[in-house]
Amino acid sequence: MTLQVHNLVGGYSQIPVLHQVSFEVHPGELVGLIGLNGAGKSTTINHLIGLLHPFSGSIVLNQHDIATDPIGYKQQIAYVPETPILYDELTLREHIALTIKAYQLDHDEAWQRATSLLKKFRLENKLDWFPADFSKGMKQKVMIVCAFITNAQLFIVDEPFYGLDPLAVRDLLDIIEDRKQAGAAVLMSTHVLDTAEKYCDRFVLLSNGRVKFRGTLAEMRQATDDPQASLNDIYLNMAKGEQDG
Template identity: 75%
Template sequence: MALEINKLVGGYSQIPVLKDVSFDVQPGELVGLIGLNGAGKSTTLNHVIGLLRPFSGSIKINGLTIQANPEEYKKQIAYVPETPILYDELTLREHIDLTIMAYELDHGEAWQRATKLLKLFRLDNKLDWFPANFSKGMKQKVMICCAFMTKAKLLIIDEPFYGLDPLAVHDLLDLIEQKKKEGVAVLMSTHVLDTAQRYCDRFVLLADGKVQAHGTLDELRAAGDHAGESLDEIYLHLAKGDRDE
């Protein structure tokens, strides 16, 4: 499996936000990480990409841990954050070159992939622009291009739809489908549950730092006697139940 999280306990300082979180993401599938604000989604992603150190438990990507082999572990991941992170002093062209160097990609092949992505998102005529010239949506598209031009085996995508126009959302979903066909594993955190229901293969539902349910939509329905209900309805039942306890 591409990503395996086992009994993860973690958070910030010494406060455990995540409590025995376990799930996996297989090659060629899109798993939706679903939860209300404060449920632990971003904390989970920050542990996977290595920004936080687990209190206990383990995270493996294709059998690698960040503790044993940090460089190879990180090369397995491409990350699209919720808030775009760009270098003010670098042009778009230089961001692409930086990505190529960071992942040690073949320069010519990587630029061929990047050029296709830049054309798709209508950024190919803005290679000499600086981030100050970009709107939030354009910055998000730059992050998507930099992530999808790599050969990473695991894509981590955090709330990707905010700031994107409808055409860009459609293009992003098509790119995810292409990556899945190439055997790439995709973990996507999102509040847009109707889109998640249509495109995700499985779901991990977080509440209060715990995995409340996981599986396909049919499995979630069967586990909670939610026959015929949407993902949105299933999650609301779980979230309200957790809040009322």
């Protein structure tokens, strides 16, 4: 078992946003975290990466509890945020070097992996560029490269497709598939439902801070009594139900 989120209650200050949220992400699978704006996706991710502390419940990754063993937990995760976060004073080369040092990676092996990713994203000739020289999409690619040179057991990817061109989207999905095949787990928050339907193994649908559905697309179709429904159909029906409610 890789990631286990059990009865998570959390939020900001003393106001709960998440209510008894439970789900799992297993090795070798991509789980899509989906829901309307304000459903609790970002709050969930902020708890998973340790920026927020749960009011109650637990978050455990390979038997490392984030509450009691935060270092052991965080050493196993890599995070790609929705908005790229880079250091203005560091070049691309220095961002990669910093990641290698922070994760205590084997230098030669990590740079070999980085070189492959840089070529895939057409950044291999931009190692001495600073963030100010990059477009938003290029900054996003830098974040992806830095995350996927690690040996993380869990990759948390938040809205990764915004700012990426179609070729880069395909390249990212190929990278995720490679890491899945190597046994890593991936949790991806996204509103790009057509892509999620094609590539995600399971889904967690959040609504008002609660898990509304959890499982495969086939299981969600069965739960909604619509064997032909697309993920987009299920999502829109959920949105309509929330508005009518």
